[in-house]
Amino acid sequence: MPLVVVGSVAFDSVETPQASRDRVLGGSAVYFSLAARFFTHVRLVGVVGGDWPAEYTQLLQSQGVDTAALQVVPGAKTFFWRGRYLSNMNDRETLDVQLNVMASFNPVLPEELRRCKFLFLANGSTKMQLDVLSQCVGPMLTVADTMDHWIRNEPKELRELMRRVDGLVLNDSEAKLLAEDENVLRAGRGLLEMGPRFIVIKKGEHGAMFFSKHEMYVLPAYPTERVVDPTGAGDSFAGGMMGYLSEQFDYSPETLKHAMAYGIVAASFTVEDFSVDRLLKITREDVDLRMEEYRRMLTF
Amino acid sequence: MPLVVVGSVAFDSVETPQASRDRVLGGSAVYFSLAARFFTHVRLVGVVGGDWPAEYTQLLQSQGVDTAALQVVPGAKTFFWRGRYLSNMNDRETLDVQLNVMASFNPVLPEELRRCKFLFLANGSTKMQLDVLSQCVGPMLTVADTMDHWIRNEPKELRELMRRVDGLVLNDSEAKLLAEDENVLRAGRGLLEMGPRFIVIKKGEHGAMFFSKHEMYVLPAYPTERVVDPTGAGDSFAGGMMGYLSEQFDYSPETLKHAMAYGIVAASFTVEDFSVDRLLKITREDVDLRMEEYRRMLTF
Numbered sequence: 380m381p382l383v384v385v386g387s388v389a390f391d392s393v394e395t396p397q398a399s400r401d402r403v404l405g406g407s408a409v410y411f412s413l414a415a416r417f418f419t420h421v422r423l424v425g426v427v428g429g430d431w432p433a434e435y436t437q438l439l440q441s442q443g444v445d446t447a448a449l450q451v452v453p454g455a456k457t458f459f460w461r462g463r464y465l466s467n468m469n470d471r472e473t474l475d476v477q478l479n480v481m482a483s484f485n486p487v488l489p490e491e492l493r494r495c496k497f498l499f500l501a502n503g504s505t506k507m508q509l510d511v512l513s514q515c516v517g518p519m520l521t522v523a524d525t526m527d528h529w530i531r532n533e534p535k536e537l538r539e540l541m542r543r544v545d546g547l548v549l550n551d552s553e554a555k556l557l558a559e560d561e562n563v564l565r566a567g568r569g570l571l572e573m574g575p576r577f578i579v580i581k582k583g584e585h586g587a588m589f590f591s592k593h594e595m596y597v598l599p600a601y602p603t604e605r606v607v608d609p610t611g612a613g614d615s616f617a618g619g620m621m622g623y624l625s626e627q628f629d630y631s632p633e634t635l636k637h638a639m640a641y642g643i644v645a646a647s648f649t650v651e652d653f654s655v656d657r658l659l660k661i662t663r664e665d666v667d668l669r670m671e672e673y674r675r676m677l678t679f
Numbered sequence: 680m681p682l683v684v685v686g687s688v689a690f691d692s693v694e695t696p697q698a699s700r701d702r703v704l705g706g707s708a709v710y711f712s713l714a715a716r717f718f719t720h721v722r723l724v725g726v727v728g729g730d731w732p733a734e735y736t737q738l739l740q741s742q743g744v745d746t747a748a749l750q751v752v753p754g755a756k757t758f759f760w761r762g763r764y765l766s767n768m769n770d771r772e773t774l775d776v777q778l779n780v781m782a783s784f785n786p787v788l789p790e791e792l793r794r795c796k797f798l799f800l801a802n803g804s805t806k807m808q809l810d811v812l813s814q815c816v817g818p819m820l821t822v823a824d825t826m827d828h829w830i831r832n833e834p835k836e837l838r839e840l841m842r843r844v845d846g847l848v849l850n851d852s853e854a855k856l857l858a859e860d861e862n863v864l865r866a867g868r869g870l871l872e873m874g875p876r877f878i879v880i881k882k883g884e885h886g887a888m889f890f891s892k893h894e895m896y897v898l899p900a901y902p903t904e905r906v907v908d909p910t911g912a913g914d915s916f917a918g919g920m921m922g923y924l925s926e927q928f929d930y931s932p933e934t935l936k937h938a939m940a941y942g943i944v945a946a947s948f949t950v951e952d953f954s955v956d957r958l959l960k961i962t963r964e965d966v967d968l969r970m971e972e973y974r975r976m977l978t979f
Binding site: 466467468564565582588595597598600603606636637674679 | 766767768861862864865868882885886888895896897898899900902903904906933936937939940974976977978979
């Protein structure tokens with residue numbers, strides 16, 4: 380079942396204590412798509428400027444990602460982010476953000492995409508996310524990501540979004556901020572009260588937590604020694620999770636738990652190289668092999 | 680099979696953002712013993728001053744902890760620690776430490792305890808830990824805990840200890856310090872090279888990691904909403920782990936993994952109240968019930 384993702388497509392410049400990369404392929408919708416395409420047909424909705432290389436679009440297409448709804452605005456510049464990771468490889472500082480063409484990103488979904496059954500609203504303006512949601516007709520599962528900027532600056536819209544989506548995915552620090560509670564468990568439960576059927580709290584190297592009315596659990600990250608660049612791990616997590624749900628055409632509690640595990644496995648690959656390099660080198664078989672290792676790790 | 684623990688017996692004064700307790704029962708050997716006694720007969724080796732209430736000794740005895748080797752030094756004062764937890768309930772500051780009678784703690788083990796098969800050297804002077812180890816004859820499994828103070832101040836002794844024990848248990852920040860590596864996975868592997876057959880890295884609210892030559896895994900903490908006082912969680916973890924190993928009279932990889940899980944479950948109870956209050960209110964059945972919930976949480 381096709382999966383639609385709306386989010387950023389970007390150039391990233393990344394510094395880590397070991398190495399750096401300049402203006403490489405990035406953006407939430409890109410990481411999401413390249414993690415989700417192991418499971419399902421992904422349709423990417425985004426916008427780039429005239430500086431966007433056609434090779435990047437071809438690269439996405441070669442991986443089975445549908446880029447028909449990737450809008451190119453000639454004369455404008457693509458979203459750009461520059462960041463630096465501290466020596467623990469977990470904390471990072473943003474050195475530069477140039478929204479460029481993303482500043483006025485108000486996607487109009489083609490007719491076919493409006494009738495999609497699985498929709499992921501990657502991190503972006505809450506107003507835009509609400510607008511996309513309004514365009515969709517009878518989706519089966521809608522999940523949104525958000526971040527501190529929108530929690531602080533579009534609180535009213537975010538509350539409305541939470542009443543309208545099925546699931547919300549966000550970082551632990553963002554969950555605490557949004558729920559106004561320093562205890563991540565209480566924060567998760569508090570966010571449930573605001574509307575979504577389920578909340579997923581991403582904890583970076585410490586895995587992810589799931590909250591619904593009926594259950595709560597935490598799954599650890601898949602431990603990988605080779606952490607080269609954590610950029611995009613959260614978006615890859617969401618891609619693995621939504622990709623699997625879309626493939627299964629189901630979001631029962633059991634399927635959601637498997638989807639969480641696939642998200643964790645997808646993220647563990649992403650961090651093993653810069654940009655989307657590692658995701659491009661693996662197959663569904665690699666994902667399933669690691670999934671089995673992950674499951675074995677948690678069995679006793 | 681009896682389990683011997685050598686460690687601190689203390690008065691703790693604890694402040695949390697919600698409440699505080701003054702001079703309550705604490706110490707590494709106390710938390711350890713009260714977590715391990717669900718599984719096995721525990722023999723506590725420690726020292727207290729003349730200010731130690733006989734009721735505390737009776738309390739330990741009433742829980743099946745053998746206190747015959749708990750030395751009372753009249754005229755001296757019991758080890759005292761005062762600390763304050765920050766609002767995240769994970770970070771803490773030590774406000775006061777009075778070693779008192781612990782400063783000259785050099786236990787001489789009774790003959791019977793020297794022939795114990797399972798020995799846990801709770802956090803304490805590395806020299807003292809080495810001395811206790813030398814007194815023991817043919818233990819089957821010896822595991823030690825340590826902390827930053829000894830890593831910094833008794834590095835040579837700690838290296839010797841690591842060549843002589845089977846297992847080392849320590850916090851993630853301590854593992855990074857000792858291995859001189861900010862990556863916790865590489866740190867764990869590095870510590871293995873220093874001698875022990877296995878390394879357990881405690882990550883507080885994020886669970887624990889296990890390293891041996893043949894495997895490496897991470898298990899998340901059991902998520903409990905009711906975090907009242909984290910003091911003693913690490914020692915309770917060690918108690919649950921060693922208690923189960925001692926009960927099974929085995930430390931195969933499978934048994935060690937179960938033991939890790941029992942340690943995590945034991946720690947999850949400890950944090951749910953001040954001091955050892957929660958541990959005193961539960962039974963082996965409660966431990967096993969939560970163990971089943973924990974196992975279910977990790978099954979998909």
